[in-house]
Structure formats: C-alpha cells, structure tokens
Amino acid sequence: MEDGRPVYGIMTAVNIAKEFSTTPGPRYPSEGRHSGEEFRETILRPRFESAQRAGECLTVELDGVRFGYPTSFLEEAFGGLARVFGVEAVLRGLVFQSIDEPSLGDEIRRYIRDSGKTSPERAAK
Amino acid sequence: MTNSTFLPALVLGVLVGWLARSLVTDPTISAGSVLITIVSLCVGWWIQRTVRRQAELDRVPIESIGKLCDRIDELIVKCLDVAMSAQPTDPALLQPLRLLHNEVAWLGTVARALDTSTAEQARLWDKYVTFKTWLTGGSTVDVNSAAKVGRGMRTCCLQIRWQLCKRVLDRPGDIGMLAGSE
Numbered sequence: 001m002e003d004g005r006p007v008y009g010i011m012t013a014v015n016i017a018k019e020f021s022t023t024p025g026p027r028y029p030s031e032g033r034h035s036g037e038e039f040r041e042t043i044l045r046p047r048f049e050s051a052q053r054a055g056e057c058l059t060v061e062l063d064g065v066r067f068g069y070p071t072s073f074l075e076e077a078f079g080g081l082a083r084v085f086g087v088e089a090v091l092r093g094l095v096f097q098s099i100d101e102p103s104l105g106d107e108i109r110r111y112i113r114d115s116g117k118t119s120p121e122r123a124a125k
Numbered sequence: 126m127t128n129s130t131f132l133p134a135l136v137l138g139v140l141v142g143w144l145a146r147s148l149v150t151d152p153t154i155s156a157g158s159v160l161i162t163i164v165s166l167c168v169g170w171w172i173q174r175t176v177r178r179q180a181e182l183d184r185v186p187i188e189s190i191g192k193l194c195d196r197i198d199e200l201i202v203k204c205l206d207v208a209m210s211a212q213p214t215d216p217a218l219l220q221p222l223r224l225l226h227n228e229v230a231w232l233g234t235v236a237r238a239l240d241t242s243t244a245e246q247a248r249l250w251d252k253y254v255t256f257k258t259w260l261t262g263g264s265t266v267d268v269n270s271a272a273k274v275g276r277g278m279r280t281c282c283l284q285i286r287w288q289l290c291k292r293v294l295d296r297p298g299d300i301g302m303l304a305g306s307e
Contacts, residue, residue: 023216068226070261071261103229103230104226
C-alpha cells in the first residue's frame with residue numbers, strides 16, 4: 001500500500017471503473033463491448049485466484065461507472081465466478097465497496113447465491 | 126391524545142365544570158369566577174397550541190415518507206417508459222434504475238431505523254432486483270414481465286408507507302432514531 005491507500009493491480013483489490021470500463025456492457029463479448037464475461041476472464045478471475053492463494057479477500061470497488069451496472073454484466077461476472085469456484089467460496093472471498101449505491105453489494109451477493117439457477121440467456125449460449 | 130395533553134385537558138375540564146357550576150349556583154361575577162375563567166382560557170390556549178404543534182411536527186416525517194414513496198412510484202414508471210425503446214445497457218435505462226436503487230435503499234434505512242415494515246422492505250428489495258433483472262438481465266428488455274413486478278413494488282411501497290406513518294403517529298419521538306442510522 002502507498003500512503004495507506006490500496007494500490008490497484010495488486011492482488012487484493014479491483015476497481016471496475018478504473019481498471020476495466022466506466023460503462024460496463026452486456027453479458028457476452030458477442031453482444032457488445034466491456035462485457036461481464038470479458039471482465040471476469042481478464043481481471044476478476046485472475047485477481048480472485050491470486051487473492052485466494054494469498055489467503056485474502058478480494059475487495060471490489062464498484063464506484064466510478066457512469067450510468068450503473070446492467071444485471072447481465074453483474075450476473076455474468078460474479079455469478080459466473082461462483083459457477084467456477086462455488087457460491088460459498090466466492091461469497092467468502094469477495095468484499096464489495098460502494099458509496100454511490102450502498103446496497104449494490106447486496107444485489108451482487110444475491111446474483112452469486114442464485115448463480116446455480118437456470119437462466120435462459122446462459123442456456124442459449 | 127398523548128399523555129402530555131391528557132392532564133391539561135383534564136384540568137381544563139375541571140375548571141370549566143367548576144366555572145359552570147359556580148355561575149349556575151351564584152350568577153354574580155366574583156373574583157373567584159374571574160380567576161377560574163382566566164386560568165381556563167390559559168390552559169385551553171396551551172392545549173390547543175401543543176396539539177397543533179404536534180400535528181405540524183407529525184406532518185414532517187409523514188410527508189417525507191410520502192414523497193419518498195411517490196418518488197419510487199415515479200421512477201418505476203419512468204423505467205418502464207424508457208424500456209419500451211431501450212436496450213438493456215442503455216444509459217437512459219440504467220440511470221433511473223440506479224436512482225430507483227438508492228430510493229429503495231433509503232426507504233429500507235428508514236424502515237430499519239424505526240424497526241417497522243422490515244419484512245415488506247425485504248420483499249420490496251427482492252422485487253426491485255427482479256424488476257432490474259427483467260429490464261437489464263438479458264440481451265433484450267422484457268417490459269411486460271418488468272411491469273408485472275413493478276406493480277408488486279408499488280403495492281409493497283403502499284404497505285410500507287402506511288405502516289411507517291402509523292408508526293410515526295403512534296410514537297412520534299422515535300423519528301429521532303433516524304439520526305443514528307446510516
């Protein structure tokens with residue numbers, strides 16, 4: 001850490017707006033830019049694995065996006081992570097921070113808990 | 126009538142009754158009757174001032190809760206209107222959804238601070254997430270399904286509004302608990 005603030009790009013924190021996009025997009029790359037799948041595979045999953053190896057939680061900073069997060073992005077990113085690593089491991093291994101939308105973390109945790117349910121969108125892929 | 130006005134009202138009633146009895150038994154104006162009249166008027170004035178003051182103070186949280194619920198209604202309608210011609214990732218749809226998120230969360234904060242309507246608030250929150258999912262969870266917007274959930278949200282809002290207002294009227298001092306909430 002520098003000056004007591006987390007340094008992005010190192011294992012235990014990820015800032016979606018600064019490191020990925022200020023306009024999160026749809027679920028899959030085929031549907032548009034800055035998709036949830038792209039975020040998960042290029043940033044979230046490697047960072048989560050690093051944090052897990054270090055025995056630490058990954059802090060996800062959600063502020064800074066311009067218009068908010070579509071459900072498809074959040075569900076594919078975080079629900080998709082839970083489908084790989086398991087619901088409990090992801091719930092334990094992620095910490096969400098947001099001042100703009102204080103309850104966004106609760107919303108994401110619901111998507112994680114419901115990640116095992118069948119989705120027509122995922123079934124069609 | 127609250128405890129703070131019951132005793133003065135009782136005193137007023139006794140004074141007026143005493144005055145009426147003394148005027149009936151002895152119609153001449155005496156110093157005692159004048160004194161009782163003045164005291165009765167003062168107590169009556171104090172009672173009406175207290176009751177009116179409390180009514181005005183009660184209106185503040187009740188109107189605020191009403192405005193909050195009206196705002197949630199407006200945002201639900203706005204989201205559905207925009208969704209008719211929007212894609213799930215359009216800023217025009219995401220912006221009001223984000224505002225709706227914050228208003229629902231604030232209503233939940235008020236409900237938790239007053240320890241009222243917590244079950245209805247949880248239901249409202251669930252419905253909000255479902256509402257948002259129908260609008261932004263897929264490759265296209267499902268307005269019909271979202272509209273159905275939106276109606277459920279508005280019903281929940283109405284229930285919460287009624288319960289919160291009832292709570293404020295029953296225990297007006299408890300509104301100070303909001304100061305300690307998030």
